[in-house]
Structure formats: C-alpha cells, structure tokens
Amino acid sequence: MEQKYLALILIVLGLIVLAFPLLGIIPLGLITGFIVLFLGLGLIFAGITDMSISKGMAIIELILGIIALILGLGIMFMPGLFAWLVGFLVWIVGLFLIIAGIIGIITKSGGSRWNGVIALIIGIIYIVVGNLISDPKILGVLIGLWLLITGILMLFMKD
Template sequence: MQKMASALTLIILGLVVLAFPVLGVIPFSLITGFIVLILGIGLVLSGTMEMGESAGLGILELILGIIALFLGIGFIVNPGLFSWLVGLLVWIAGLFLIIAGIMALISKTGGSRWNGLTAIIIGIIYIIIGIFIADPRVLGALIGIWLIITGAIMLTMKD
C-alpha cells in the first residue's frame, strides 16, 4: 500500500511539474546551490589556512572558493542560472563529440569513418538538446516526465 501511495504521489508531482515546469527546476537548483555554497566556504577557509605553507595553492583554493560561492548563491537566487549551466555542459559535450567525429573521419583507418559520422550526428543532437535545456521550462518538463515514468514503473512492479 505504501508503494502505491508513493507511486501515485510521484505521478501527481510529475503532472504538477509538467503543468508548471519551473517548479521542477527550483528544488534541484536550491539543493545544488547550497552544496556549492558549502564547497565554496570550505575552499575559502582551506585556501586561507594553506597560504602559510604554499601561497600558490592557497590563492588557487581562494579563487575556486570565491567562484563556488558566487555560483552557489546564483543557483539559490536564480534557478535559470542552473538550467543555463546544465545546457552549457550538454552543449560542450556535443562539441567534443563533433570534434572527435571529425578527427575519426580524417584519420586513415576505414572502420573509424562510420564511428566518426555517428559521433558527429550524436554531437549535433547534443548541441540541439543543450540549446533547449538552457530554458528552465524544458529542464522542468524533463524532470516532470521522469517523475511520471518513475511513478508508473513503481505501480507496475510486483512486491
């Protein structure tokens, strides 16, 4: 009975998130923001303590800590920043795939030509998805679909 209630709750939450997609991004953005904020505080403190032993390492940790502090606060205050960063990472992965595919096409081995063409096609798809994921509504809709599918799978599973 508890599993059925959990499954129905997931499905209802998924439908709510599909109706209001940005609501699905906000919890992920807040949780990530708090984690990155804590990481930034830790790096700033560690960098400050490290300055006595190694100035270069201490400065590097301070810089990374400050960047993490700004990102953490940004994720908490603006969920759109989180969506943009996710889209950027997917876009970069697509760019890497396209570059790897072009390198495989240029190489002398025959078998890697099909692999190269496949990598280019998948890379283009990644870039297209990365462009659309930068919109918080798309990322929220994907989260909603995931909740609905997870709830439906829980309903159909045997104990």
C-alpha cells in the same frame, strides 16, 4: 570478442537513456548548488590554512572559494543561473560528440568510420536542438540514440 560486449553495453545504456531521459535532471540544480557550495567552503578553509605556507596560493584559493560559494548559492536559489549553466553544458556535450566523431572518422574507432559519422551528426543536431528547443528530454533521447546506433553498428562490424 570485446567489441561485441562493448556494443551490448552501449545498446543497453542507449535503451536506458531513451527510456528515462530525465533520470537525475530534476533535482540536479539543488544538488549541483550544494556541491559547488561545499567546494567553495573547502577552498576557503584550504586558503586559510595555507596562509602560512604560501600566501599567493592561499589568496588564489580564497578567491576561488568565494566565487564558488557565490555560484553555489546562486545555483541553488536562482533557477535562471542553473538554466544558463545547462545551456553551456549543451555546447560542451555537443562539441565532445563532434570531436569524438571527427576522431572516429580519422581513426576508424569501433571498426568503422560510420561510428564517427554518427557521433558527428548527432553532435551537430545536439547543439542545434539544444539551442532551439532546449528540452532536456529531447537532448537525452539524442544521447540515447547515439549510444544505441553506435552499439548496433559495433555489434554487426567484423572484429
């Protein structure tokens, strides 16, 4: 019975992502930049306060803080840097889908190997489309299709 509820949740999430593939992407660069900027500031302050406890760890925190601070400012003010990071995330998401597909095929997750096959195929398509077209709407639609198809397959599988 739990599989039916999970299937319905996946179908609803898939429909939401299909309807609004850019939900939250527009202001993402600025918000991400602020988050990384605050991470950098936090690491710098932590490094300064940890100087008396462990100089080695404090220096590492300071270095990471400075890198995060520069990266945060870069993301906020240089759209190209954010675009590069998004391109890198396309690879990560595609690889996650491919790995989830392989695991699904091996373990028959969701009651069927087809869920794994679908994830594997969409992961490969995600990487190819992400590199050739790099349109966030299309990538959002692919994720929505994966959720929708997986939910539908789970809905009709026997417990």
